[in-house]
Amino acid sequence: MAIIYAFANQKGGVGKTTTAVNVSAYLAAAGYRVLLVDIDPQANATSSLGLSVHDLPHSIYDALIGAVPLANVIQPTRRPRLTIAPSSPALAGAEVEMVEIDGRERLLAQALTPLLRYHDFILIDSPPSLGLLTVNGLAAARNGVIIPVQCEYLALEGLTRLLQTIQLVRERLNPGLRIAGLVLTMYDARTNLSQQVAAEVRRHFPRQVFETVIPRNVRLGEAPSYGEPILTYAPSSAGALAYAALTREIIGRSLRF
Amino acid sequence: MAIIYAFANQKGGVGKTTTAVNVSAYLAAAGYRVLLVDIDPQANATSSLGLSVHDLPHSIYDALIGAVPLANVIQPTRRPRLTIAPSSPALAGAEVEMVEIDGRERLLAQALTPLLRYHDFILIDSPPSLGLLTVNGLAAARNGVIIPVQCEYLALEGLTRLLQTIQLVRERLNPGLRIAGLVLTMYDARTNLSQQVAAEVRRHFPRQVFETVIPRNVRLGEAPSYGEPILTYAPSSAGALAYAALTREIIGRSLRF
Numbered sequence: 450m451a452i453i454y455a456f457a458n459q460k461g462g463v464g465k466t467t468t469a470v471n472v473s474a475y476l477a478a479a480g481y482r483v484l485l486v487d488i489d490p491q492a493n494a495t496s497s498l499g500l501s502v503h504d505l506p507h508s509i510y511d512a513l514i515g516a517v518p519l520a521n522v523i524q525p526t527r528r529p530r531l532t533i534a535p536s537s538p539a540l541a542g543a544e545v546e547m548v549e550i551d552g553r554e555r556l557l558a559q560a561l562t563p564l565l566r567y568h569d570f571i572l573i574d575s576p577p578s579l580g581l582l583t584v585n586g587l588a589a590a591r592n593g594v595i596i597p598v599q600c601e602y603l604a605l606e607g608l609t610r611l612l613q614t615i616q617l618v619r620e621r622l623n624p625g626l627r628i629a630g631l632v633l634t635m636y637d638a639r640t641n642l643s644q645q646v647a648a649e650v651r652r653h654f655p656r657q658v659f660e661t662v663i664p665r666n667v668r669l670g671e672a673p674s675y676g677e678p679i680l681t682y683a684p685s686s687a688g689a690l691a692y693a694a695l696t697r698e699i700i701g702r703s704l705r706f
Numbered sequence: 707m708a709i710i711y712a713f714a715n716q717k718g719g720v721g722k723t724t725t726a727v728n729v730s731a732y733l734a735a736a737g738y739r740v741l742l743v744d745i746d747p748q749a750n751a752t753s754s755l756g757l758s759v760h761d762l763p764h765s766i767y768d769a770l771i772g773a774v775p776l777a778n779v780i781q782p783t784r785r786p787r788l789t790i791a792p793s794s795p796a797l798a799g800a801e802v803e804m805v806e807i808d809g810r811e812r813l814l815a816q817a818l819t820p821l822l823r824y825h826d827f828i829l830i831d832s833p834p835s836l837g838l839l840t841v842n843g844l845a846a847a848r849n850g851v852i853i854p855v856q857c858e859y860l861a862l863e864g865l866t867r868l869l870q871t872i873q874l875v876r877e878r879l880n881p882g883l884r885i886a887g888l889v890l891t892m893y894d895a896r897t898n899l900s901q902q903v904a905a906e907v908r909r910h911f912p913r914q915v916f917e918t919v920i921p922r923n924v925r926l927g928e929a930p931s932y933g934e935p936i937l938t939y940a941p942s943s944a945g946a947l948a949y950a951a952l953t954r955e956i957i958g959r960s961l962r963f
């Protein structure tokens with residue numbers, strides 16, 4: 450039975466996509482069957498794995514709104530055991546269209562149900578908002594939400610609202626929704642700011658913050674332009690070693706399920 | 707008659723708020739009467755200028771949806787001649803509420819109309835999406851949109867969709883909407899990635915990219931935690947000098963109006 454995590458944080462540019470893509474790739478390399486679900490209209494996770502949104506017959510939009518089975522939407526990637534449910538720009542209009550549909554918050558959870566036994570992990574990349582698409586991701590995340598937190602002051606500010614939204618989704622849509630972990634990202638050891646933010650996050654979430662801290666590393670920003678995860682683009686870079694370590698921690702925390 | 711610019715880019719974390727806040731502060735320091743309008747539910751521009759969303763009687767939400775005159779929402783800041791129409795978390799639910807209202811894309815433009823002669827510049831900070839709030843900002847931006855572009859590959863990818871949205875708003879809501887300029891942000895001279903992205907943006911938008919490039923500078927990330935713009939927090943930092951220079955360029959491009 451697949452373990453499902455959503456990667457969510459409404460603050461923009463904190464490393465949601467980079468974390469979802471690279472953890473997916475390391476999980477697949479470790480032998481797990483992984484489905485990455487891209488519910489961000491920007492489709493950054495889709496392009497980060499080398500797919501072009503314009504060449505695809507279907508996207509997650511069709512599975513959420515157009516009643517195409519999700520199995521028909523899924524595409525292979527260059528990495529063995531790693532598949533993706535790609536996004537498309539059509540998804541930008543989805544939130545308005547979904548408002549009219551009964552059970553609009555559970556469309557993704559329903560679409561995933563027939564696929565649970567074919568994957569070991571299902572990871573969901575969310576857009577930078579707390580709208581209906583992100584709520585669909587949280588409602589589908591049976592095993593919890595992983596929150597990337599950029600080591601910046603403004604990234605701290607948004608955590609309260611995110612926790613409130615998680616609480617609401619847990620009460621109304623997904624009783625199993627918990628914080629599976631917080632990942633400190635873009636950490637720059639040379640700056641006080643990074644150290645202060647990291648200390649603050651550890652103070653508030655002592656048991657949930659992952660040990661692994663993702664450093665700022667330019668290779669992580671370069672990899673998407675080649676359509677590759679860091680694992681193949683720069684496997685011995687600081688970014689790669691950190692995401693490999695984070696993935697081992699996620700596997701460790703997943704064994705309880 | 708006020709000059710109105712929107713700062714927009716659906717890609718998250720590219721420097722929209724940092725640019726809107728710091729350009730506002732330098733314009734006010736140069737003697738202009740400036741109103742900063744925060745239409746992002748995250749309310750980062752509001753907190754970056756030292757206001758606490760929980761202490762305010764009204765927010766932009768009340769002016770857009772609750773028919774409170776915008777003049778009653780505006781708050782002073784610690785900087786002379788710089789006022790703000792603050793955001794609040796209530797704004798997160800606004801997009802769904804606005805869908806039902808006639809003329810929903812022009813609510814901000816209408817709210818600003820009575821205030822045009824009391825300000826020299828009105829700057830609008832947008833959320834990381836192309837939804838109804840951002841469209842309201844674009845529809846109100848009589849003098850154009852300023853697009854912060856982070857020097858990262860993924861930030862390049864979203865520009866096409868942003869241009870398409872600008873085109874749509876120009877055709878249907880605001881014939882005067884043009885690209886007032888693109889600002890390269892978080893430039894790290896040590897990396898090829900920054901240089902390549904900057905070269906690519908200059909190639910596509912030769913006349914519209916501002917000369918001034920904003921470097922990555924930790925002081926810009928620290929300033930919001932003190933509720934201050936860079937102008938008072940670290941006035942001789944690389945970040946401050948760059949935003950001062952950018953503001954001079956914006957004033958130069960505004961003289962044509």
Ligand SMILES: Nc1ncnc2c1ncn2[C@@H]1O[C@H](COP(=O)(O)OP(=O)(O)OP(=O)(O)O)[C@@H](O)[C@H]1O
Pocket residue numbers: 460461462463464465466467468489491493575576577634635636663664665666667669670671673688716717718719834858859860861
């Ligand atoms: N540890 C890192 N070091 C250097 N660059 C990074 C790192 N993590 C992410 N990046 C780069 O920073 C930018 C923001 O990261 P990313 O797009 O993953 O964030 P996001 O939260 O998914 O953004 P959005 O809110 O737009 O969805 C991207 O250009 C990415 O390549």
Ligand SMILES: Nc1ncnc2c1ncn2[C@@H]1O[C@H](COP(=O)(O)OP(=O)(O)OP(=O)(O)O)[C@@H](O)[C@H]1O
Pocket residue numbers: 459460461462577601602603604717718719720721722723724725746748750832833834891892893920921922923924926927928930945
């Ligand atoms: N030139 C810079 N150098 C260093 N840090 C910066 C710079 N510009 C912005 N920052 C920091 O990077 C983060 C992202 O910037 P900012 O919040 O302004 O982007 P945004 O586009 O408004 O994000 P969002 O999409 O969430 O609204 C913030 O923590 C900010 O303090």
Ligand SMILES: [Mg+2]
Pocket residue numbers: 465466467489493575576
């Ligand atoms: Mg993303």
Ligand SMILES: [Mg+2]
Pocket residue numbers: 722723724746750832833
């Ligand atoms: Mg912002």
